Amino acid sequence: MPDLHFQIESAETVPFAAVPMLAFRLRVTNSLILQAIHSIGLHAQIQIETPKRRYSGAEQERLQDLFGEPERWGQTLRPMLWTHADVTVPAFEDNVAVELRVPCSFDFNLAATKYFHGLSDGDIPLIFLFSGSCFYAGVRGGLEVAPIPWSKECRFRLPVRLWRETMDQYYPNSAWLQIRRDVFDRLSQYKTQAGIATWEEALESLLDPVNA
Numbered sequence: 001m002p003d004l005h006f007q008i009e010s011a012e013t014v015p016f017a018a019v020p021m022l023a024f025r026l027r028v029t030n031s032l033i034l035q036a037i038h039s040i041g042l043h044a045q046i047q048i049e050t051p052k053r054r055y056s057g058a059e060q061e062r063l064q065d066l067f068g069e070p071e072r073w074g075q076t077l078r079p080m081l082w083t084h085a086d087v088t089v090p091a092f093e094d095n096v097a098v099e100l101r102v103p104c105s106f107d108f109n110l111a112a113t114k115y116f117h118g119l120s121d122g123d124i125p126l127i128f129l130f131s132g133s134c135f136y137a138g139v140r141g142g143l144e145v146a147p148i149p150w151s152k153e154c155r156f157r158l159p160v161r162l163w164r165e166t167m168d169q170y171y172p173n174s175a176w177l178q179i180r181r182d183v184f185d186r187l188s189q190y191k192t193q194a195g196i197a198t199w200e201e202a203l204e205s206l207l208d209p210v211n212a
Contacts (some may be wrong), residue, residue: 006028008126019103028098
């Protein structure tokens, strides 16, 4: 049975995808030398290890919606699920590098998006938990299949700068906010009745009295 090891070597923005996307360069190595791997159907669950970095005062303020007051972070700061991704690893014997593409949502109803946006700089500590099926050449040359256990994992520190650059490339100077349709209808009616030209101006007119 193959003894597989995984390592994320780098990450970069996918420039022209349908949605914002990061490409992680994933190195897959088989410790059993000269054993032919035909293919791997690989699944990755990606979690954010939130306790494994420091937070500035400004970041703590922006992240209160997720974790509460900083005094409680010892109890509330826990790893959170970011997303899932899949990739088919081609045939190899020793090792191979593949591109694991991960869509990045900019929906601020999602905890991961709130977390990423709340960070000023530094790195985002990620852990990749792998599963799937490995198809390989058995001792008699026949095709065999073995599951990849959840114990197979690797870590990577994603620069906050890279996530921000990705969002800026796909949504320059903008953000997405999903609201209920009845709330949108009320906002649309207010915009029309007040003779306001844009959605930004409508929201600003409602926020100005609050900030006054």
